[in-house]
Amino acid sequence: MTEFGELWQTPLRDLYAQAVNECLKDALVDRSQIQSAWIGCMSSGLFNHQEHLASILSDYAGLNGISATRVESACASGGAAFRAAYLEVASGASDFVLAGGVEKMNDGADATFCLATAADQEYEVYHGVTFPGLYAMIANAHMHKHGTTYDMLVEVAVKNHRHGAKNPKAQFPAEITADTVRNAVRVAEPLGLFDCSPVTDGAAAVLLAPVEVAKDLGKPLVTIKGSGHAVDAIALHDRRDPSRIPSVGMAAHKAFEHAGVTARDIDFCEVHDCFTIAELCCLEEIGFYEAGQAGAATLAGETALGGKLPVNTSGGLKSKGHPVGATGVGQIVEVYEQLAGRSGARQVAGARLGLAQNMGGSGGSSVVHILEVK
Amino acid sequence: MISPRYHREIPQRYRLEAGQCNGCQEIHFPPRAVCRKCGGEEFTTINLPTSGKVVTHTVCWIPPAEFDNQKPYVNAIVELDNGTRLTCMVCEAPPDEVTVGTKVEIVFRKLQEEPKWEVIKYGYKARVVP
Numbered sequence: 454m455t456e457f458g459e460l461w462q463t464p465l466r467d468l469y470a471q472a473v474n475e476c477l478k479d480a481l482v483d484r485s486q487i488q489s490a491w492i493g494c495m496s497s498g499l500f501n502h503q504e505h506l507a508s509i510l511s512d513y514a515g516l517n518g519i520s521a522t523r524v525e526s527a528c529a530s531g532g533a534a535f536r537a538a539y540l541e542v543a544s545g546a547s548d549f550v551l552a553g554g555v556e557k558m559n560d561g562a563d564a565t566f567c568l569a570t571a572a573d574q575e576y577e578v579y580h581g582v583t584f585p586g587l588y589a590m591i592a593n594a595h596m597h598k599h600g601t602t603y604d605m606l607v608e609v610a611v612k613n614h615r616h617g618a619k620n621p622k623a624q625f626p627a628e629i630t631a632d633t634v635r636n637a638v639r640v641a642e643p644l645g646l647f648d649c650s651p652v653t654d655g656a657a658a659v660l661l662a663p664v665e666v667a668k669d670l671g672k673p674l675v676t677i678k679g680s681g682h683a684v685d686a687i688a689l690h691d692r693r694d695p696s697r698i699p700s701v702g703m704a705a706h707k708a709f710e711h712a713g714v715t716a717r718d719i720d721f722c723e724v725h726d727c728f729t730i731a732e733l734c735c736l737e738e739i740g741f742y743e744a745g746q747a748g749a750a751t752l753a754g755e756t757a758l759g760g761k762l763p764v765n766t767s768g769g770l771k772s773k774g775h776p777v778g779a780t781g782v783g784q785i786v787e788v789y790e791q792l793a794g795r796s797g798a799r800q801v802a803g804a805r806l807g808l809a810q811n812m813g814g815s816g817g818s819s820v821v822h823i824l825e826v827k
Numbered sequence: 828m829i830s831p832r833y834h835r836e837i838p839q840r841y842r843l844e845a846g847q848c849n850g851c852q853e854i855h856f857p858p859r860a861v862c863r864k865c866g867g868e869e870f871t872t873i874n875l876p877t878s879g880k881v882v883t884h885t886v887c888w889i890p891p892a893e894f895d896n897q898k899p900y901v902n903a904i905v906e907l908d909n910g911t912r913l914t915c916m917v918c919e920a921p922p923d924e925v926t927v928g929t930k931v932e933i934v935f936r937k938l939q940e941e942p943k944w945e946v947i948k949y950g951y952k953a954r955v956v957p
Contacts, residue, residue, distance in 0.1 A: 565891055575837075576857055579950065580915045580938065581887060581894040582902050589885035590904060597883070597927045641902075642886040642922075690904045690912040695883045 454786045457655035457774030458624040465501050465557040466513040472553060472656035472779075473514045480660045481670060487660075488547040489520040493534030493554035494778035495527050499567040501560050510555070520547075527571035528727060530554060531657070531781025532682075532811030532820030539677050539822075542661045549666075554782035555656035564652045568777070571814035573688040585649055587689050587815040588728035589641035594696035595730060596643070599745030603643055606729040607634045608751045610647050610771055613726060616758060617768020619799040624653050624774030648729040653774035657782035659789065673793035678806070679712025679823035681705060687817035698731075698816035701738035705810065708821040709740075714806065716740035719823070721762065721791060721801045723784035725812035726769040732756075735810055736764065739821070758799060766791060766799045781811035781820060792826035840950045843877065843933060845911060846870035856911045877933040878956070879907035884929075886922040893939045901925045905933070905953050913951075920955040930956040 455463075455471045463471075469492070477484060490511055497503045507521035524534040531554030538552035558564050569578045572587060595601045611631055617623040634647040661677075668674050683703035689695050709715055716739060724739070726732035736747040741762055750756060756764035767773045767787040770780060788807040790796045805826055812819045838844040839857045846858030850867035856875060861868055884903035887894075894900065901917040903925065917925050918936060931953035939948045 563892070565889075569891065575840075577914050578891075579840075579948070580902065580952075581890055581897070581900060582914055583887060583890065585889070586885045586887050586902050590883040590902070593885060593927070594883040638888070639886070640889045642888070644885075688914065690882075690914045695904055 454622060454657040454783055455655050456622045457653050457776060457783070459559045460654040461559060463654065465497060465503060465555065465560075466510055468557060468654060468656035469510040469553060469555045469658075470514040472555070472658040473551060476551070476658040476660055480672065482549060482660060484515050486549045487516055487519055487551055488549055489538070489541055490516065490551040490553060491534040491537040491541070492521065492523045493530035493532070493781055494523055495525060495530050495556060496567050496570065496777070497557070499570065500562045501557050526818045527813035528725070528775070528777045529781060529811045529813035529818045529820050530778040531783065532809070532822070533781070533818070535659070535782055535785055535822065536680050536682055536820055538661050539680055542663055548662055550661045551658055552661060552782055552785070553656065553658040554779035556776035556778040557654050558652045558776060559654050571817070577688055583641060584815070585641040585644050585728065588730055589644045590689060591695055591698070591734065591815065592643055592728075592730035594694070595734065598696045599748075601733065601745065601748045603635075604631075605733065605748030605752055606643070606648055607631045609726060609729040609732045610634045612751065612757050613765050613769040613771040616766050616799055617772025619797070620768045620773055623768040623772050624651055625772050626768070644728060644730070650727045650770035650775035653776040655774060655776035655779045655783070657779045657786050659782060659785050674827040675789050675792045676825050676827060677822060678714070678825045679708035679710075679821070681707030681709075681711060681821045682819070683707065684818045685816060687814060689815050692816070696734075697744070698734045698738055698812070698819070700816050700819040701735050701810060701812060701821070702740070704819040704821040705739040708823050712823040714823065718806055719762070719808045720804045720806050721766060722764055722808040722810065723767060723769070723787050724764060724810045725780070726765055726771050727775060727812070729771070731812070732764065732769070735812070739808070739810060758801070763801050766796065766801060781809070784809040784811055785822065785824070788824050792824060841935070843875040843951065844872050845875050847873045854909060854911055856913060875911055876908040879905045879931055879933070879953075881917070881925060881927055881929040881931060882906050882912065883927060884917065884925055893941050903953060905931055907933070916952045918952045918954055924955060932956050
Protein backbone atom coordinates (compact mmCIF):
# COMPACT_ATOMS: atom_id res chain seq x y z
CA MET A 454 0.00 0.00 0.00
CA THR A 455 1.26 3.49 -0.80
CA GLU A 456 1.07 6.24 1.75
CA PHE A 457 -2.33 7.94 1.58
CA GLY A 458 -2.50 11.72 1.19
CA GLU A 459 -2.35 14.68 -1.15
CA LEU A 460 0.38 13.29 -3.37
CA TRP A 461 0.53 16.07 -5.95
CA GLN A 462 3.82 14.87 -7.42
CA THR A 463 2.74 11.27 -7.97
CA PRO A 464 0.66 10.42 -11.05
CA LEU A 465 -2.05 7.73 -11.20
CA ARG A 466 0.13 5.08 -12.81
CA ASP A 467 2.93 5.49 -10.26
CA LEU A 468 0.52 5.07 -7.36
CA TYR A 469 -0.62 1.72 -8.73
CA ALA A 470 2.89 0.52 -9.61
CA GLN A 471 4.21 1.43 -6.15
CA ALA A 472 1.47 -0.60 -4.48
CA VAL A 473 2.04 -3.60 -6.77
CA ASN A 474 5.82 -3.50 -6.34
CA GLU A 475 5.56 -3.37 -2.57
CA CYS A 476 3.04 -6.21 -2.57
CA LEU A 477 5.18 -8.51 -4.73
CA LYS A 478 8.33 -7.80 -2.71
CA ASP A 479 6.50 -8.63 0.48
CA ALA A 480 5.00 -11.81 -0.97
CA LEU A 481 8.36 -12.90 -2.46
CA VAL A 482 6.56 -13.72 -5.72
CA ASP A 483 8.08 -12.83 -9.08
CA ARG A 484 6.19 -10.61 -11.49
CA SER A 485 6.31 -13.33 -14.15
CA GLN A 486 4.10 -15.57 -12.01
CA ILE A 487 1.17 -13.12 -11.98
CA GLN A 488 -1.66 -14.33 -14.23
CA SER A 489 -4.35 -11.79 -13.62
CA ALA A 490 -5.25 -8.46 -11.96
CA TRP A 491 -8.51 -6.86 -10.85
CA ILE A 492 -8.20 -3.12 -10.38
CA GLY A 493 -10.72 -1.14 -8.38
CA CYS A 494 -11.09 2.50 -9.42
CA MET A 495 -14.14 4.69 -9.20
CA SER A 496 -13.60 7.57 -11.54
CA SER A 497 -10.22 8.01 -13.23
CA GLY A 498 -12.15 9.30 -16.25
CA LEU A 499 -13.39 12.31 -14.31
CA PHE A 500 -10.46 12.74 -11.90
CA ASN A 501 -7.63 12.22 -14.41
CA HIS A 502 -9.29 11.99 -17.87
CA GLN A 503 -7.91 8.47 -18.13
CA GLU A 504 -9.84 5.26 -18.76
CA HIS A 505 -8.58 1.86 -19.92
CA LEU A 506 -6.75 1.31 -16.65
CA ALA A 507 -6.36 -2.43 -17.20
CA SER A 508 -3.91 -1.64 -19.99
CA ILE A 509 -2.11 1.49 -18.81
CA LEU A 510 -1.60 0.38 -15.21
CA SER A 511 -0.65 -3.22 -15.95
CA ASP A 512 1.80 -2.11 -18.63
CA TYR A 513 3.39 0.47 -16.34
CA ALA A 514 3.71 -2.12 -13.56
CA GLY A 515 5.51 -4.53 -15.91
CA LEU A 516 2.63 -6.95 -16.25
CA ASN A 517 1.98 -7.05 -20.01
CA GLY A 518 0.29 -10.21 -21.19
CA ILE A 519 -1.76 -10.88 -18.07
CA SER A 520 -5.54 -10.79 -17.96
CA ALA A 521 -6.58 -7.50 -16.32
CA THR A 522 -9.92 -5.87 -15.63
CA ARG A 523 -10.94 -2.61 -14.01
CA VAL A 524 -13.82 -2.85 -11.54
CA GLU A 525 -16.14 0.06 -10.71
CA SER A 526 -18.67 0.19 -7.91
CA ALA A 527 -18.13 3.76 -6.68
CA CYS A 528 -16.37 3.76 -3.27
CA ALA A 529 -16.82 -0.03 -3.08
CA SER A 530 -14.68 -0.56 -6.21
CA GLY A 531 -11.73 -1.89 -4.21
CA GLY A 532 -13.79 -4.39 -2.26
CA ALA A 533 -15.48 -5.53 -5.46
CA ALA A 534 -12.08 -5.97 -7.15
CA PHE A 535 -10.86 -8.06 -4.20
CA ARG A 536 -13.95 -10.25 -4.44
CA ALA A 537 -13.45 -10.73 -8.18
CA ALA A 538 -9.83 -11.78 -7.58
CA TYR A 539 -10.97 -14.15 -4.84
CA LEU A 540 -13.56 -15.75 -7.13
CA GLU A 541 -10.97 -16.19 -9.88
CA VAL A 542 -8.61 -18.03 -7.55
CA ALA A 543 -11.45 -20.01 -5.93
CA SER A 544 -12.67 -21.11 -9.37
CA GLY A 545 -9.31 -22.72 -10.03
CA ALA A 546 -8.71 -20.59 -13.12
CA SER A 547 -5.54 -18.90 -11.81
CA ASP A 548 -2.92 -19.35 -9.09
CA PHE A 549 -1.56 -15.83 -8.62
CA VAL A 550 -4.05 -12.99 -8.92
CA LEU A 551 -3.57 -9.36 -7.90
CA ALA A 552 -6.35 -7.35 -6.34
CA GLY A 553 -5.52 -3.67 -6.59
CA GLY A 554 -7.24 -0.39 -6.01
CA VAL A 555 -6.24 3.14 -6.95
CA GLU A 556 -7.63 6.66 -6.97
CA LYS A 557 -5.83 9.88 -7.82
CA MET A 558 -8.31 12.49 -6.58
CA ASN A 559 -5.98 15.51 -6.33
CA ASP A 560 -5.34 16.16 -10.01
CA GLY A 561 -7.31 19.33 -10.68
CA ALA A 562 -10.85 17.98 -10.97
CA ASP A 563 -13.79 19.08 -8.79
CA ALA A 564 -13.88 16.19 -6.32
CA THR A 565 -17.38 17.02 -5.04
CA PHE A 566 -18.74 16.76 -8.58
CA CYS A 567 -16.86 13.53 -9.34
CA LEU A 568 -18.00 11.85 -6.12
CA ALA A 569 -21.60 12.93 -6.65
CA THR A 570 -21.76 10.64 -9.69
CA ALA A 571 -22.07 7.78 -7.17
CA ALA A 572 -25.54 9.10 -6.29
CA ASP A 573 -28.61 9.33 -8.55
CA GLN A 574 -27.77 12.18 -10.94
CA GLU A 575 -31.35 12.78 -12.04
CA TYR A 576 -33.22 12.45 -8.74
CA GLU A 577 -30.70 13.40 -6.03
CA VAL A 578 -27.78 15.42 -7.41
CA TYR A 579 -30.05 17.46 -9.71
CA HIS A 580 -31.73 18.81 -6.57
CA GLY A 581 -28.50 20.03 -4.98
CA VAL A 582 -27.77 17.01 -2.79
CA THR A 583 -24.10 16.35 -2.02
CA PHE A 584 -22.56 13.24 -0.46
CA PRO A 585 -22.18 14.90 2.93
CA GLY A 586 -25.84 15.89 2.45
CA LEU A 587 -26.96 12.29 1.93
CA TYR A 588 -25.12 11.07 5.03
CA ALA A 589 -26.41 14.10 6.95
CA MET A 590 -29.94 12.96 6.10
CA ILE A 591 -29.04 9.44 7.29
CA ALA A 592 -27.64 11.00 10.51
CA ASN A 593 -30.76 13.08 11.11
CA ALA A 594 -32.99 10.06 10.57
CA HIS A 595 -30.80 7.99 12.91
CA MET A 596 -30.88 10.70 15.59
CA HIS A 597 -34.64 11.07 15.25
CA LYS A 598 -35.33 7.33 15.43
CA HIS A 599 -32.80 6.22 18.04
CA GLY A 600 -31.84 9.34 19.99
CA THR A 601 -28.31 9.17 18.63
CA THR A 602 -26.41 12.32 19.71
CA TYR A 603 -23.83 14.43 17.95
CA ASP A 604 -21.37 13.55 20.74
CA MET A 605 -21.51 9.95 19.55
CA LEU A 606 -20.51 11.04 16.04
CA VAL A 607 -17.74 13.22 17.50
CA GLU A 608 -16.31 10.21 19.33
CA VAL A 609 -16.08 8.23 16.06
CA ALA A 610 -13.85 10.96 14.60
CA VAL A 611 -11.74 11.36 17.74
CA LYS A 612 -11.27 7.59 18.10
CA ASN A 613 -10.34 7.04 14.45
CA HIS A 614 -7.81 9.87 14.55
CA ARG A 615 -6.33 8.34 17.71
CA HIS A 616 -5.89 5.09 15.78
CA GLY A 617 -4.62 6.83 12.65
CA ALA A 618 -1.96 8.66 14.67
CA LYS A 619 -0.32 5.23 15.02
CA ASN A 620 -0.41 4.57 11.25
CA PRO A 621 2.60 6.02 9.38
CA LYS A 622 0.75 5.73 6.05
CA ALA A 623 -2.30 7.74 7.19
CA GLN A 624 -3.16 11.04 5.53
CA PHE A 625 -3.88 12.77 8.86
CA PRO A 626 -1.88 10.85 11.47
CA ALA A 627 -2.76 13.25 14.28
CA GLU A 628 -4.94 13.05 17.33
CA ILE A 629 -7.78 15.57 17.54
CA THR A 630 -10.00 16.78 20.36
CA ALA A 631 -13.77 16.65 20.56
CA ASP A 632 -13.83 20.46 20.41
CA THR A 633 -11.99 20.39 17.08
CA VAL A 634 -14.81 18.26 15.65
CA ARG A 635 -17.58 20.29 17.28
CA ASN A 636 -16.19 23.70 16.27
CA ALA A 637 -15.36 22.85 12.66
CA VAL A 638 -17.38 24.46 9.87
CA ARG A 639 -20.65 22.70 9.02
CA VAL A 640 -20.69 20.99 5.64
CA ALA A 641 -24.23 19.57 5.71
CA GLU A 642 -25.97 19.78 9.07
CA PRO A 643 -25.52 18.01 11.39
CA LEU A 644 -22.20 16.99 9.80
CA GLY A 645 -19.13 19.22 9.96
CA LEU A 646 -15.75 19.06 8.29
CA PHE A 647 -14.39 16.58 10.85
CA ASP A 648 -17.31 14.21 10.28
CA CYS A 649 -16.16 13.79 6.68
CA SER A 650 -13.39 11.64 5.22
CA PRO A 651 -10.85 13.58 3.16
CA VAL A 652 -10.00 13.74 -0.55
CA THR A 653 -7.05 11.40 -0.98
CA ASP A 654 -4.56 9.95 -3.44
CA GLY A 655 -3.40 6.39 -2.91
CA ALA A 656 -3.23 2.80 -4.05
CA ALA A 657 -3.22 -0.62 -2.43
CA ALA A 658 -2.59 -4.11 -3.74
CA VAL A 659 -2.73 -7.63 -2.35
CA LEU A 660 -1.84 -10.99 -3.90
CA LEU A 661 -4.22 -13.94 -3.76
CA ALA A 662 -3.31 -17.57 -4.28
CA PRO A 663 -4.84 -20.99 -3.50
CA VAL A 664 -4.09 -22.13 0.07
CA GLU A 665 -1.96 -25.02 -1.22
CA VAL A 666 0.22 -22.58 -3.15
CA ALA A 667 0.24 -19.83 -0.53
CA LYS A 668 1.40 -22.04 2.32
CA ASP A 669 4.69 -22.72 0.53
CA LEU A 670 5.55 -19.01 0.38
CA GLY A 671 6.74 -18.91 3.98
CA LYS A 672 4.47 -15.99 4.86
CA PRO A 673 1.75 -15.75 7.54
CA LEU A 674 -1.14 -17.76 6.07
CA VAL A 675 -4.26 -15.59 6.01
CA THR A 676 -7.29 -17.18 4.37
CA ILE A 677 -10.49 -15.67 3.03
CA LYS A 678 -13.14 -17.33 5.13
CA GLY A 679 -16.18 -15.43 3.88
CA SER A 680 -17.11 -13.11 1.03
CA GLY A 681 -20.40 -11.28 0.56
CA HIS A 682 -21.58 -8.61 -1.86
CA ALA A 683 -24.96 -6.92 -2.31
CA VAL A 684 -26.43 -4.01 -4.25
CA ASP A 685 -29.49 -1.95 -3.32
CA ALA A 686 -31.34 1.12 -4.61
CA ILE A 687 -28.87 3.92 -5.37
CA ALA A 688 -31.17 6.69 -4.08
CA LEU A 689 -31.61 7.09 -0.34
CA HIS A 690 -35.30 7.96 -0.76
CA ASP A 691 -35.86 4.59 -2.48
CA ARG A 692 -35.00 2.66 0.69
CA ARG A 693 -37.68 2.12 3.28
CA ASP A 694 -35.79 3.52 6.29
CA PRO A 695 -33.28 6.35 5.67
CA SER A 696 -31.61 5.66 9.04
CA ARG A 697 -30.42 2.31 7.68
CA ILE A 698 -28.04 0.99 5.01
CA PRO A 699 -29.46 -2.46 4.13
CA SER A 700 -26.84 -3.43 1.52
CA VAL A 701 -24.30 -3.67 4.36
CA GLY A 702 -26.46 -6.12 6.26
CA MET A 703 -27.18 -8.18 3.16
CA ALA A 704 -23.48 -8.43 2.24
CA ALA A 705 -22.51 -9.22 5.85
CA HIS A 706 -25.17 -11.93 6.10
CA LYS A 707 -23.78 -13.61 2.97
CA ALA A 708 -20.21 -13.36 4.27
CA PHE A 709 -21.10 -14.76 7.70
CA GLU A 710 -23.03 -17.62 6.13
CA HIS A 711 -20.14 -18.38 3.81
CA ALA A 712 -17.63 -18.27 6.68
CA GLY A 713 -19.79 -20.25 9.11
CA VAL A 714 -19.19 -17.68 11.86
CA THR A 715 -21.23 -14.90 13.49
CA ALA A 716 -20.55 -11.28 14.37
CA ARG A 717 -19.63 -12.40 17.90
CA ASP A 718 -16.65 -14.38 16.58
CA ILE A 719 -15.00 -11.34 14.96
CA ASP A 720 -11.97 -9.91 16.85
CA PHE A 721 -11.68 -6.56 15.02
CA CYS A 722 -12.90 -4.88 11.86
CA GLU A 723 -12.40 -2.16 9.29
CA VAL A 724 -15.68 -0.49 8.30
CA HIS A 725 -16.52 2.20 5.76
CA ASP A 726 -16.53 5.39 7.86
CA CYS A 727 -16.77 7.80 4.91
CA PHE A 728 -18.73 9.94 7.39
CA THR A 729 -18.87 9.46 11.16
CA ILE A 730 -22.52 8.37 11.05
CA ALA A 731 -21.63 5.66 8.52
CA GLU A 732 -19.44 3.85 11.07
CA LEU A 733 -22.37 3.57 13.48
CA CYS A 734 -24.79 2.43 10.76
CA CYS A 735 -22.35 -0.18 9.45
CA LEU A 736 -21.63 -1.63 12.89
CA GLU A 737 -25.38 -2.02 13.42
CA GLU A 738 -26.10 -3.47 9.97
CA ILE A 739 -23.29 -6.01 10.26
CA GLY A 740 -24.82 -7.16 13.53
CA PHE A 741 -22.16 -6.12 16.02
CA TYR A 742 -24.80 -3.97 17.73
CA GLU A 743 -28.58 -3.69 17.75
CA ALA A 744 -29.98 -0.76 15.75
CA GLY A 745 -29.33 2.46 17.68
CA GLN A 746 -26.77 0.94 20.07
CA ALA A 747 -23.46 1.54 18.28
CA GLY A 748 -23.25 5.19 19.36
CA ALA A 749 -23.39 4.43 23.07
CA ALA A 750 -20.89 1.61 22.62
CA THR A 751 -18.54 4.02 20.85
CA LEU A 752 -18.81 6.54 23.70
CA ALA A 753 -18.05 3.70 26.13
CA GLY A 754 -14.82 2.91 24.28
CA GLU A 755 -15.85 -0.54 23.08
CA THR A 756 -14.76 0.18 19.50
CA ALA A 757 -11.39 1.71 20.38
CA LEU A 758 -8.06 -0.12 20.45
CA GLY A 759 -8.10 -2.06 23.73
CA GLY A 760 -11.93 -2.25 23.66
CA LYS A 761 -13.86 -5.43 23.04
CA LEU A 762 -14.26 -4.80 19.29
CA PRO A 763 -11.54 -2.50 17.90
CA VAL A 764 -12.98 -0.75 14.83
CA ASN A 765 -10.87 0.96 12.16
CA THR A 766 -7.48 0.39 13.76
CA SER A 767 -5.93 1.85 10.57
CA GLY A 768 -7.53 5.22 11.36
CA GLY A 769 -10.38 4.40 9.01
CA LEU A 770 -11.33 6.50 6.04
CA LYS A 771 -11.51 9.49 8.39
CA SER A 772 -7.84 9.62 9.41
CA LYS A 773 -6.07 7.17 7.07
CA GLY A 774 -7.74 8.80 4.06
CA HIS A 775 -10.22 7.71 1.40
CA PRO A 776 -8.82 7.31 -2.12
CA VAL A 777 -12.18 5.90 -3.13
CA GLY A 778 -11.20 3.05 -5.47
CA ALA A 779 -8.27 2.02 -3.25
CA THR A 780 -10.12 2.05 0.06
CA GLY A 781 -11.58 -1.47 -0.10
CA VAL A 782 -8.17 -3.00 -0.79
CA GLY A 783 -6.54 -0.76 1.82
CA GLN A 784 -8.94 -2.23 4.38
CA ILE A 785 -7.85 -5.75 3.38
CA VAL A 786 -4.21 -4.70 3.83
CA GLU A 787 -4.98 -3.52 7.37
CA VAL A 788 -6.83 -6.73 8.24
CA TYR A 789 -3.95 -8.81 6.81
CA GLU A 790 -1.32 -6.84 8.75
CA GLN A 791 -3.28 -7.24 11.97
CA LEU A 792 -3.74 -10.99 11.45
CA ALA A 793 -0.05 -11.33 10.59
CA GLY A 794 0.85 -9.52 13.82
CA ARG A 795 2.65 -6.74 11.96
CA SER A 796 0.63 -3.69 13.08
CA GLY A 797 3.11 -2.33 15.64
CA ALA A 798 1.66 0.28 17.97
CA ARG A 799 -1.90 -0.40 16.81
CA GLN A 800 -1.72 -4.21 16.99
CA VAL A 801 -4.87 -5.95 18.27
CA ALA A 802 -3.65 -8.58 20.72
CA GLY A 803 -4.58 -12.12 19.70
CA ALA A 804 -6.28 -11.10 16.45
CA ARG A 805 -7.38 -14.24 14.61
CA LEU A 806 -10.57 -13.31 12.76
CA GLY A 807 -11.03 -9.90 11.08
CA LEU A 808 -13.75 -8.32 8.95
CA ALA A 809 -13.56 -5.65 6.25
CA GLN A 810 -16.65 -3.81 5.01
CA ASN A 811 -16.54 -1.49 2.00
CA MET A 812 -19.48 0.53 0.69
CA GLY A 813 -20.43 2.42 -2.46
CA GLY A 814 -22.29 5.74 -2.52
CA SER A 815 -24.88 6.18 0.21
CA GLY A 816 -25.13 2.39 0.39
CA GLY A 817 -26.12 1.38 -3.15
CA SER A 818 -23.50 -1.37 -2.92
CA SER A 819 -21.52 -3.06 -0.18
CA VAL A 820 -18.85 -5.74 0.07
CA VAL A 821 -17.87 -7.69 3.20
CA HIS A 822 -14.92 -10.04 3.66
CA ILE A 823 -13.92 -12.15 6.65
CA LEU A 824 -10.26 -13.14 6.94
CA GLU A 825 -8.66 -15.66 9.28
CA VAL A 826 -5.05 -16.39 10.17
CA LYS A 827 -4.16 -20.08 10.30
CA MET B 828 -23.62 18.76 -16.97
CA ILE B 829 -24.27 18.81 -20.67
CA SER B 830 -27.33 20.30 -22.27
CA PRO B 831 -28.76 17.51 -24.50
CA ARG B 832 -29.90 15.69 -21.36
CA TYR B 833 -32.14 18.68 -20.62
CA HIS B 834 -33.82 18.59 -23.99
CA ARG B 835 -35.08 15.11 -23.20
CA GLU B 836 -38.68 15.01 -22.02
CA ILE B 837 -38.82 14.12 -18.34
CA PRO B 838 -42.53 14.16 -17.44
CA GLN B 839 -41.87 12.85 -13.92
CA ARG B 840 -39.74 15.92 -13.23
CA TYR B 841 -42.12 18.48 -14.67
CA ARG B 842 -45.52 16.90 -14.03
CA LEU B 843 -44.79 14.57 -11.08
CA GLU B 844 -45.75 11.52 -13.12
CA ALA B 845 -45.24 8.14 -11.50
CA GLY B 846 -45.71 4.55 -12.68
CA GLN B 847 -48.33 2.39 -10.96
CA CYS B 848 -47.84 -1.35 -11.37
CA ASN B 849 -50.78 -2.95 -13.19
CA GLY B 850 -50.23 -6.14 -11.21
CA CYS B 851 -49.94 -5.07 -7.56
CA GLN B 852 -50.78 -1.31 -7.69
CA GLU B 853 -47.38 -0.38 -6.17
CA ILE B 854 -46.45 3.21 -7.13
CA HIS B 855 -42.94 3.96 -8.36
CA PHE B 856 -41.40 7.40 -8.54
CA PRO B 857 -39.43 7.77 -10.67
CA PRO B 858 -41.03 5.13 -12.91
CA ARG B 859 -39.20 1.79 -13.06
CA ALA B 860 -38.75 -0.89 -15.70
CA VAL B 861 -39.60 -3.66 -13.25
CA CYS B 862 -41.89 -3.46 -10.19
CA ARG B 863 -39.75 -3.85 -7.07
CA LYS B 864 -42.64 -5.52 -5.23
CA CYS B 865 -44.09 -8.09 -7.66
CA GLY B 866 -41.75 -8.06 -10.67
CA GLY B 867 -44.46 -6.74 -13.01
CA GLU B 868 -43.42 -4.98 -16.19
CA GLU B 869 -46.67 -3.16 -17.09
CA PHE B 870 -47.46 0.23 -15.56
CA THR B 871 -50.07 2.96 -15.75
CA THR B 872 -48.99 6.61 -15.56
CA ILE B 873 -50.49 8.52 -12.63
CA ASN B 874 -49.96 11.97 -11.13
CA LEU B 875 -48.68 12.16 -7.59
CA PRO B 876 -50.34 14.17 -4.81
CA THR B 877 -48.44 17.37 -4.04
CA SER B 878 -48.81 17.46 -0.28
CA GLY B 879 -46.59 15.58 2.12
CA LYS B 880 -44.14 15.81 5.02
CA VAL B 881 -40.39 15.86 5.66
CA VAL B 882 -38.92 12.43 6.51
CA THR B 883 -35.34 13.62 7.01
CA HIS B 884 -33.37 16.69 5.97
CA THR B 885 -30.08 18.59 6.00
CA VAL B 886 -28.87 22.14 5.60
CA CYS B 887 -26.26 22.27 2.85
CA TRP B 888 -23.47 24.80 3.48
CA ILE B 889 -20.97 23.58 0.89
CA PRO B 890 -22.88 22.99 -2.36
CA PRO B 891 -21.80 22.12 -5.90
CA ALA B 892 -20.86 25.21 -7.97
CA GLU B 893 -24.22 25.50 -9.75
CA PHE B 894 -26.05 25.81 -6.40
CA ASP B 895 -23.59 28.19 -4.75
CA ASN B 896 -25.89 31.22 -5.02
CA GLN B 897 -28.61 29.44 -3.03
CA LYS B 898 -26.60 28.39 0.06
CA PRO B 899 -27.43 27.61 2.75
CA TYR B 900 -30.36 25.57 1.51
CA VAL B 901 -32.39 22.68 2.85
CA ASN B 902 -32.50 19.30 1.15
CA ALA B 903 -35.04 16.79 2.32
CA ILE B 904 -36.61 13.44 1.63
CA VAL B 905 -40.33 14.18 1.41
CA GLU B 906 -43.05 11.56 1.81
CA LEU B 907 -46.15 12.47 -0.18
CA ASP B 908 -49.62 11.69 1.10
CA ASN B 909 -49.76 8.37 -0.78
CA GLY B 910 -46.44 7.20 0.71
CA THR B 911 -44.23 7.97 -2.30
CA ARG B 912 -40.86 9.50 -1.41
CA LEU B 913 -38.64 11.90 -3.31
CA THR B 914 -35.60 14.08 -2.68
CA CYS B 915 -35.80 17.84 -3.24
CA MET B 916 -34.99 21.26 -1.84
CA VAL B 917 -37.26 22.91 0.69
CA CYS B 918 -37.73 26.54 -0.29
CA GLU B 919 -39.30 29.76 0.95
CA ALA B 920 -38.58 29.10 4.65
CA PRO B 921 -35.59 29.70 6.95
CA PRO B 922 -33.59 26.45 7.33
CA ASP B 923 -34.29 26.18 11.06
CA GLU B 924 -38.06 26.04 10.43
CA VAL B 925 -37.71 22.69 8.68
CA THR B 926 -37.65 19.54 10.77
CA VAL B 927 -38.79 15.92 10.65
CA GLY B 928 -42.54 15.95 10.14
CA THR B 929 -42.78 19.49 8.69
CA LYS B 930 -45.76 19.65 6.30
CA VAL B 931 -44.85 20.68 2.77
CA GLU B 932 -46.32 20.93 -0.72
CA ILE B 933 -44.51 20.26 -3.98
CA VAL B 934 -44.20 23.27 -6.29
CA PHE B 935 -42.62 23.91 -9.69
CA ARG B 936 -39.47 26.05 -9.46
CA LYS B 937 -36.21 26.99 -11.13
CA LEU B 938 -33.54 24.73 -9.63
CA GLN B 939 -30.21 25.78 -11.08
CA GLU B 940 -28.58 28.16 -13.50
CA GLU B 941 -25.60 26.40 -14.90
CA PRO B 942 -22.82 28.91 -15.60
CA LYS B 943 -20.87 26.97 -18.22
CA TRP B 944 -23.67 25.94 -20.60
CA GLU B 945 -26.11 28.66 -19.60
CA VAL B 946 -28.86 26.12 -19.18
CA ILE B 947 -31.64 27.08 -16.79
CA LYS B 948 -32.96 23.95 -15.13
CA TYR B 949 -36.43 23.53 -13.69
CA GLY B 950 -38.11 20.95 -11.54
CA TYR B 951 -39.88 20.42 -8.23
CA LYS B 952 -39.14 21.84 -4.81
CA ALA B 953 -41.06 21.55 -1.57
CA ARG B 954 -42.59 24.60 0.10
CA VAL B 955 -43.42 24.68 3.80
CA VAL B 956 -47.20 24.77 4.30
CA PRO B 957 -48.06 27.57 6.72
